[in-house]
Amino acid sequence: MPVVAVIGAQWGDEGKGSVVDFLAQEADVVVRFQGGANAGHTVVYRGQPLALHLLPCGIIHERPLSVLANGVVVDVSALLEEIAWVTQRGVSVTPARLKISDRAHITLPYHRLLDGFREMPPSRSRLGTTQKGVGPTYVDKIDRTGIRFADFTDLERLKSKIAFNWEQKVSFGDGFLLQSGLTADSLFEELVSNYEKLKDFAEIMDTVPWLNRLAMEGKRILLEGAQGTGLDADHGTYPFVTSSNTTAGGACTGTGLPPSRITKVLGVAKAYTTRVGEGPFPTEMPWEQQADLRERGREYGATTGRPRRCGWFDAVLVRHACLINGFSGLVLTKLDILTGLPTVRLATAYRWQGRFLEFLPADSDVLAQCEPVYEEMDGWLEPIGNIRRWQDLPSNAQRLVDRIVELTGVPIAFVSVGPERDAILFPDGGGAIW
Ligand code: GDP
């Protein structure tokens, strides 16, 4: 009964999409369990990069079924656009292939507007969100006023719930929502019309018993995390986080699969670190030094196009992720991007007010004051993008990977050296994931 979770070990964009794409070749089901249209997972499809936001990366493969489980927040109009976009590129999306949990919450237009409003100057609580309405949708979920797919069983009740929510929200922020031209009726009508369209592409169902049955039958289930541990609402760099649990625990609550069903948890980390949006980032390079890494690694947000902040590998952050997620193995991505650097730095601890910290402090202001303690290793000059055997990696690249294993205490499952599906290498003796 292999159930493998793929979890980001940094602040997102670690290459989870590529890892899921590789593992999905042998999966029966690929499941998104948290987050919403804020995710941007890029895979290579028919030789072209394809960024997926809500659809699980398994959708580009013929074999696995795709699931948006109960923990995901679904913007139905964004999902329809994404379906149209991937369909034009030859991907097949049908109710037989895409299942959506009737417990999943729905992002409505006012969630997006509220998300944008909070981010607008002179807001003092700006987080640099993706403005996809994800945070406000989870606020309603926890406030117990959210709209779920299950609400479509009674349209009159759905209509009154939307009217109630709209009434509660319009008074917010000097009534700016009223200027949008939206009304409770227009919100209801648009949602029902989008829901009807969605039924041509997805089956809305109770995914919880279904997924548990598949797991019991021994089907291969891949749980595709979005964002990363540094953005987890409980364990990330609060308040500069996303509004869901991006970690292994979130894979259970977000699917209804119990912890005892998960057989492996793979952590995905880049060989350096990036972050999009606000928040502390101890190993961030000075801005003028970031351009080189950003251009080599094409570090621009897949969802918003924003340049990603770039810095060195942070073993404190990844160790924190190993602790919380209990990774069975680490996947180290983008090792190829470090080629040509004379030296590579790794942060092994933080220094704060004369003390050494080995784990992330809870307070973001303290984290912002932390100075990384760096270790420097020799780099390598040879391009490694075409290497497919561990023993062919330059010895300095091998040493870097070995040092990361020592610093995190977690073995390497595999290393990736390019965006293509086959650009991976297994360490000696490795290979079995499922
Ligand atoms: P995700 O959000 O974790 O799925 O990551 P993103 O898709 O946002 O960003 C990772 C980017 O790096 C994508 O464009 C991938 O195609 C690319 N990528 C993944 N692994 C590698 C790698 O090993 N080398 C290189 N050069 N690119 C990679």
Ligand code: IMO
């Ligand atoms: P993937 O799945 C990187 C960041 C935003 C912002 C914070 C909160 O591609 O790794 P939100 O819109 O979620 O309320 O924004 O989280 N963020 C991401 N950063 N990759 C992502 O997704 C992200 N999703 C959200 O930039 O700092």
Ligand code: MG
């Ligand atoms: Mg991404």
